[in-house]
Amino acid sequence: MGLTLMEGNEAIGWGAMAAGCSFFAGYPITPATTIYNTMLRLLPPRGGVCLQGEDEIASIGFCLGASMAGMKAMTATSGPGISLYSEQISFAIGSEIPIVIVDVQRLGPSTGSATKGADGDIQFLQWGNSGGLPVIVLAPVDVKDCYTLTMEAFNLAERFRCPVFVAANKEISMTRETFDLDALDLPEVVERRRSDGRRPFLPFGAAEGRQVPDFLPIGGRTLVRQTSSTHGPDGYITTDPAEIAMMQDRLDAKLQSSVSGFTHYDEYVVPGADTLVVAYGVTARAARTAVRHAEKSGRKASLLVLKTLWPVPEQLIREKAEPYTRVVMPEMNLGQYVRELQRVLPGKGIDFLGRMNGELIKPGQIQEVIQHG
């Protein structure tokens, strides 16, 4: 076993390479800049493309063009950049463009604090675009997750032809950490399904029994249409309510109905516990320590670490929370994902611990809530 020392952002870059990323574009912003630095080092010598956009809108625009031309694309920014991506994100959702978007969250609102961590974008990533359709958000806990969940993000983007967010946090992305690179449990690399050419190609026509249209690249021998307008299977504007509804339903269902197939999580079950701590991101690490310490005390707690945040893995949350009388959720914000728990677990007592001061939530603070509510 050898140990590698890497910061989370570097691991995101290496994970992207392992997933077959061939295109990156970004605009520098702390705390995401070192992802761009890493991709600039890794991509061009291997025949890939790494560009620095004139702004965030251009950066993600390059990615959308490159992705539709057949490349596996990624961009990375922080909260202020996600705001600027917003319209392009809705485009990628509605027009089924695979892309991985890393949000290295920093303390907001607005310019906020460039070098302070937070998980303040957790609702924003799902709802910060027009149209209200689902997206996929994965949340890494440590440097290992930065590597493997970035690979998963690419696989999901390819499989479902949609934007997939990696919701990192300054506290993971800019923290250096050792890990055993060769012991990682890596997923197999997935490529988007290409049309076999047996039927006339419809750029947005999902085959019978499938929810995702087959792909062909712009620039190939078969003509491909891409459009941000409301379109039918042929990629031309449609005004037919039935056709519009079908397309919207498919975009909704392709993720909602499949989330159990990509629900990533960890759990630490403590026998005799009456409380379940539910956490994600860097806070899950403090929660792990808190739960370990609580194990030696009167009031024990188990821990569920969510790594797939959106679509909300409702089934998993219900199942895992079922044996417990009480749920505790710590978050580096003033109460965002806890709303989902309240929605999914009506009637369950939920204690919330929120901090938004630029500091990590401490194990002792979580333990305090476990013990005393």
Add this chain to the structure above:
Amino acid sequence: MDSLLNSSRPPVFCPGCSHDKVVHALDQALTEMGFSGEDVVIVTDIGCSGLFDTFFHSHAFHGLHGRALTYATGIKMAQPDLKVIVTMGDGGLGIGGAHLLSTCRRNIDITLLVLNNFNYGMTGGQCSSTTPRDAVVGSGFLNRLEKPMDICQVAGAAGAPWVGRASTYDDALVAELKAAIAFEGFSLLDIWGLCPGRYTRKNKLNPKGIAADLALLPDVSGYRKRNERMEYGRAYRQEAAALEAPSEPVRIEAGCRAPQRGRQEVVVLGSAGQRIITAGELICLAGATAGCHATQKNDYPITVMRGHSVSEVILSENEIEYTGIENPSAVIALAPEGVGRRSRMFSALSPEALVIRAEGIELPPTAARVVAVDFKAKKIKSPDWALASLVVLAHENRVLTMDMLKGALGFRFKKEVLEMAKAVVDKISA
């Protein structure tokens, strides 16, 4: 060659709209140049010119308002052999101004056709970045306050090597289109036309007037020579081919033994230029040589060469959960900036903690054992104090050993730098 027009979707514009003529001129140019639909992608913006892609039987990409050049750039980098043609109006040009300037500076092989009709046709004839000040448009008096811009001069000044103007009604339009499309690099053709649906209802403008207005504008042919250079994609691939492949991440095998078991927290407090972050990294690497897991968090201001620099490192034989500092076993205090940043920490230090203090640095009261080191007396310069402190730490047999530290130096430094680091180790050990 066959026409590239989409036979099932004939152009639909207002009667007399000049866009209709440009669609046919573009088709004529492409067919005369021998292109078929698979060779071309038409990337369109929003507005009436945004309908262009639907009238052609080619690859098509219709995106957001003002962003057409961004998609076109991504497509061209991914598919260098594809002809990439962008159509946008004077509206798209204005809202996407930053992209226009950057595309000119890049000189990527894209042809941009600006269908310039001096107003926003689709939304009701509001003013654009090219509306004359004396025009009557849907924006009330606002256009009277803003100067219209000459697209070609702006693009030329930004570095576009091929800029040209044409009237929709000029016989030379097809030839101009062909020249723009044939150019290897960024080409921009500013095509002036009439919008009978909106603009010419209240403004007297006709093909003759357009020709007369165009004739008054300064010549822009000089930009071709001035901005001549290698196309962006070609230059990019040339640069990339000369790069060395990056080395794989280093794996550190455990060969040493850590002096203590359990979680060891170290805080290094200094100022910019004292290589505090490097020292933190060395502790991590040293830990790895003993099979320990390590985390490192740093804290420094955005300024370079000024202000505090703090590194917080944790070593443990177990995976590290919480990465914050709770109970440091060692603190290295090398500059007042760093000490000031963590002044509240000192009163909470346990008596078992060790503080290495550079001679002359004041500390808040603390129960920890303090070891003062006179680096100056040992002729060690400030940028090497952090490394020297690690040697002191190793001599105290705290957190790391000399073997661990030497292993770390070997992973972190090569050649002359490694020799210089070893010289510091020798000086402080003497």
